[in-house]
Amino acid sequence: MDKLIFPDTGLMFWTVVTFFLLMVILKKAAWGPLLAAIEAREGRIKADREGAEKARAEAERIQKELEARMSDAHSKSKELLAAAAKDGEALRARLKAEAEADAQAIKEKTAAELIAEKNRLVADLRKDVASLSVLAAEKLLRKSVDDGVQKTVLDGFFKDLETSKASKN
Amino acid sequence: MDFEHELAHHLIDHKLFHFMVGPLDLGLSPLILTMWAACAFLVVSLSLGARADKSFSRSVMEPLVLYVRDEMVEPIFGHHTDIYLPYFLTLFFFLLTCNFFGLIPGASGVTANIAVTASLAICTFLLMQFAGIKEQGLGAYLAHIVPSGVPWWLWPLLFVIEVFGMAAKCISLCIRLFANMLAGHVVVLSFISLIFIFAEMSHVAGYGVSPAAVGLALFIMLMDVLVSVLQAYIFTFLTILFVGSSVHPH
Secondary structure, eight states: OHHHHSOOHHHHHHHHHHHHHHHHHHIIIIIHHHHHHHHHHHHHHHHHHHHHHHHHHHHHHHHHHHHHHHHHHHHHHHHHHHHHHHHHHHHHHHHHHHHHHHHHHHHHHHHHHHHHHHHHHHHHHHHHHHHHHHHHHHHHHTSOOOHHHHHHHHHHHHHHHHHHHHHHO | OOHHHHHHHHHSOOOSSOOEETTEEOOOOHHHHHHHHHHHHHHHHHHHHHHOTTOHHHHHHHHHHHHIIIIIIHHHHGGGHHHHHHHHHHHHHHHHHHHHHHHSTTSOOGGGSHHHHHHHHHHHHHHHHHHHHHHHOHHHHHHHHSOTTOOGGGHHHHHHHHHHHHHHHHHHHHHHHHHHHHHHHHHHHHHHHHHHHHHHHOHHHHHHHHHHHHHHHHHHHHHHHHHHHHHHHHHHHHHHHHHHHHHSOO
């Protein structure tokens, strides 16, 4: 049984030689191609993942940009709306003022016309009354009076009328 | 029946012929032939698996290779991984295959021989020295054998102790694998021998005990399958640890 625990040097030699030959052969035949394939696959997966991450970042950037643009457009439209409302208000105020001015002018013109009409009517009336009075006096006096006399009489008449009016009051 | 003689007959490697080269007897033996068969099997199946993407051997070897690389070598060797990976991969697959081939009835237990495990342990020892000198330089490597912060007068003593420690690590590697693999063979042989020991008393006893003996032997064989994987892993992992510790001294 002693042989069991004493290593045989020839066997050790063969083991070392075999192991090193195996390592050299496997390195060429197995580990090299296998590790290269594994690394290529890992590289491919890494590239795919990086591509996907890049695409996602790009999508996020575009989304952010769109959102910014949307909010920009929103605020701009709000601004435009406010400006339009302001313009409308101003226009309304201007129109109202103009209409009021027009109305005032029409009113004033009408009032002036009315006064003029009244004055004309008063003058007409005064003329008619004078002629009628002259006619009546003529009839009363049965004599024709020339224009100068007529005027003197009329003036005297009106003076009397006014004094009588004054004394009445 | 001389049980010890029988055991020795089955467990000791007998040369088929002698071929003396100096002090070495390079004659072939069943163990060497089994080892070569295991190596041939490895070379064929692994190179096939490395090239054929969807082959069976690829689907078996790839997870093992990735496990050795990512879980065992990479955490310890870091960017030195690529240089040392082929050695550890070869070691792991060599041990695994030799352990399994040793379980085949009629084949020799390659790793149940102390010469084989001693050779691999010596390779580990040499690799430790080689890696340490290559990565650190000779001076730094020798200086780092002793932990830093030791008083100068203790240094020579500790140097000797550390060198012996390194050798002891490798001797323990050698004996662990040898004893674990040998134990399985011894126990299986013992159970099978029970049949013949009882048969010498009477034929009936021999037949009577044989189902139990075969059943127990089978159970031990199944356990040996587990032990084969486990010991291949342990030997490889400890080799990685030892070599790693001489690559990175701190």
